[in-house]
Amino acid sequence: MSSAETAGSAFTTGVPGTSGNTYPPAGTGDVPYPRVDAPEDDQSSLGELIGELTQDLSKLMRQELELAKAEIREEASKAGKAAGMLSAAGFAGYMTVVLLSLALVFALGAIMPLGWAALIVGALWGIAGFALFSTGRTRLKHVSPKPERTIETLKEDAEWARHPTK
Numbered sequence: 001m002s003s004a005e006t007a008g009s010a011f012t013t014g015v016p017g018t019s020g021n022t023y024p025p026a027g028t029g030d031v032p033y034p035r036v037d038a039p040e041d042d043q044s045s046l047g048e049l050i051g052e053l054t055q056d057l058s059k060l061m062r063q064e065l066e067l068a069k070a071e072i073r074e075e076a077s078k079a080g081k082a083a084g085m086l087s088a089a090g091f092a093g094y095m096t097v098v099l100l101s102l103a104l105v106f107a108l109g110a111i112m113p114l115g116w117a118a119l120i121v122g123a124l125w126g127i128a129g130f131a132l133f134s135t136g137r138t139r140l141k142h143v144s145p146k147p148e149r150t151i152e153t154l155k156e157d158a159e160w161a162r163h164p165t166k
Contacts (some may be wrong), residue, residue, distance in 0.1 A: 057161075064154055071147035082140040091131035097125040 001163075101121045108117030 057151055064150060064157070067153065068147045068150040071150055075143055075145065075147070079140065079143045082136060082143060085139065086133070086136035090127075091130055093125070093129040096128065097122075101125060110115060 101118070104115045104121040104124075105114060108120060
């Protein structure tokens with residue numbers, strides 16, 4: 001083969017299993033390079049890409065909704081426990097006021113008139129009830145009605161949707 005024929009050929013090695021490699025003519029100093037053929041089945045249509053994006057966004061929204069539900073359940077559980085404590089404090093306060101008040105009124109009645117004894121006892125149990133109420137109300141203030149983690153991830157998702165390559 002002449003050098004003119006060699007220059008126009010594909011420069012394959014002729015070695016079995018290496019037909020994908022091409023080589024320049026000998027003595028030119030060029031480095032061999034692999035043959036790259038673009039696969040035709042990797043090409044997705046715009047409709048397919050939009051469909052995939054819609055499915056991904058739908059899945060993301062479902063996951064965010066599930067996270068919001070879980071957070072709301074968690075906060076509702078905290079609120080329920082705090083409300084239960086307030087109810088129990090109210091009932092305990094009621095029973096205490098009724099039973100111990102009678103006993104203390106009669107005990108103080110031995111050293112003073114029963115009217116003054118009842119007033120003193122009522123004031124003491126009012127203070128105890130206020131302390132229980134204050135504790136329950138303070139715990140109830142620590143319950144957050146909004147799903148903080150969901151809001152944060154929604155902000156992150158919105159930022160990603162605006163700039164998906166970051």
